[in-house]
Amino acid sequence: MVEIAVTGLVHVYRAGGVRALDGVDLRVAPGERVALIGQNGSGKTTLVRHLNGLLRPTEGVVTVGGTDASRLTVAQLASRVGLVFQDPDRQIFSGSVRAEVEFGPRNLGRSGHELRTAVGDALSATGLDGEERTNPYDLGQSRRK
Numbered sequence: 001m002v003e004i005a006v007t008g009l010v011h012v013y014r015a016g017g018v019r020a021l022d023g024v025d026l027r028v029a030p031g032e033r034v035a036l037i038g039q040n041g042s043g044k045t046t047l048v049r050h051l052n053g054l055l056r057p058t059e060g061v062v063t064v065g066g067t068d069a070s071r072l073t074v075a076q077l078a079s080r081v082g083l084v085f086q087d088p089d090r091q092i093f094s095g096s097v098r099a100e101v102e103f104g105p106r107n108l109g110r111s112g113h114e115l116r117t118a119v120g121d122a123l124s125a126t127g128l129d130g131e132e133r134t135n136p137y138d139l140g141q142s143r144r145k
Helices: 044-051 074-078 097-107 112-125
Strands: 004-013 018-028 059-064
Touching (some): 044 059, 097 112
């Protein structure tokens, strides 16, 4: 787990010059969980897109594990920063819990023993041991999250 730090983050969307973020400071300690809440259009999605590398700051710095995020690829950031959407049904695309859990590590190039270990660890950490063949939609909503 890594620290995420945001310092003086400003983001201006070119079309119309909309200043979506204006001097945001944030620190997320390793292992800490954070929920971003706010009204529509308040900048939540824009901030998250900076954390996972989909946007680059107009001003300010985002660091992930002590490294300036602008120096990392989206794939490198994806291996360090996790994101869970508010509605879990909008992010399920596999027919089994195992296939769903495998998606991330497999797309980061893991295979064989390394993939099996990562999936096993994730299933254990989330209490989904024994549910590998279950369709994610057959789990209760709280377990899908």
